[in-house]
Amino acid sequence: MTLLSIEGLGISFGGLKAVNDVSFTVKPGEIVSVIGPNGAGKTTLFNMISGVYRPGMGKVVLNGEDVTAMSPHLLARRGMCRTFQNLQVFQSMTVLENTIAGYHLQESGHVLSDLLNLPASRRRAKAAEAGARELLKRVGLERAAEREAGSLSYGSLKRLEIARAMALKPKVLLLDEPAAGCNAVETEEIDHLIAEIAASGVAILLVEHDMKMVMRISNHIVVLDHGEKIAEGDPASVSRNPAVIAAYLGAENAAG
Template sequence: MSILLEAKGLSKRFGGLQALSDVSFQIRRGETYGLIGPNGAGKTTLFNVLTGLYVPESGRADFDGKPLVGIAPHKVASVGMARTFQNIRLFGNLSAIENVMIGRHVRTRSNFLGAIFHTPATRREEIATQKRAYELLEYVGIAHRANDVARSLPYGDQRRLEIARALATEPKLLALDEPAAGMNESETVVLRQLIEKISGDGITVLLIEHDMKLVMGLCDRVLVLEYGKVLAEGVPAEVQRNPKVIEAYLGAGAAAEVTTGESA
């Protein structure tokens, strides 16, 4: 399986805080890759570096063989990497379908003059954009809310709408920043099914999540950060048994119990 995203030695500082320190990892094409760690571990900072919101002090990241670090966020989307946010960022006064159509514009060709004069090519593209937006709403399970104002949607539907908007950019990699945050159990089940569907359709997924059951059940491999550094990486079963990971989440006593149990 080829490498889609590779990070080498990424470091990011905010004043006296070292948010990331020499972070390196690889994400293979087609896999679901989890990113976990305690609060303040640097997970969202890493997301923001990879998606162009922050520029690191050192290190590099290559996406599909091309440099990723330092390019503008909208250009990150155009090369094939889309993301959602920990705090939902929708256009609340627009309808669900309009939100998805906005995401689709990174793949449209209409120019300023075409929009002014409403040329035949522009009209055809608008029709195609609306059609594709509706298809994506169907894909995430909320097509029946297509004309509803985004802010009126239930919380779980807003999460799925944000995913539909990200999918509208035709990503090779979809980066999800805590998509299950604030969801109840039934909403999380629906979310898991959607992520499995996305992965099954060949899109690589990078998942930040605090819900360990969700991460361990979905991800092919997991990267653990602590204080901005790589603590562990491996398949879920390995990570769950790693004493350093257990200590980071549950304390040194819990890690000692696991180590003692394995020795026995």
């Protein structure tokens, strides 16, 4: 059963095709990774899927429904949530509040009830807080709950973002470079966390630079270069694919 299906997605910026005709699918419990050299269009593709950019062509189908260019808050209601490469955390709120924010859809009631602090509002807030503390324990941040999010280390913020996304109980989770900027220990922790989330039946789409991590945890890999899909398959076959090797070597030569 396919949960998320990307069909011929493409976008141009000022005549330049940043992403062109990319298609693939993600099933529940599966970890699909999108890899490619810098500037291959990975984050652009992500932004189209998550409703930040409006695609110039193609479709995004979630659970049988066409959700192309749908606003992120409506995608969240349909069970799709994402994290960001350049961290989008609510800096001046506490770690706990950040996580509770992930319960917004489950927690929010009528604004008048919130103003008057009616029992219904209090009950929902309490349930959200309990859930959030549980999640913080799962990602190993329970001791930092009352701290301001802005004071956390980079690796902790990455885990906080994942905890907040998990609070939505998503069906599809898009992770944009969850291990970027993390040290080896932190990367391994995030690694375990992602595998655990996938094992609970969530479909995971991953953009990641850390090739070891991608090879270790992915079920399926999609390779982009210059905005086009040049290969896809399981980790072993992709790593042997001549087009993939050429793309990466080419990129390295250009960089060096």
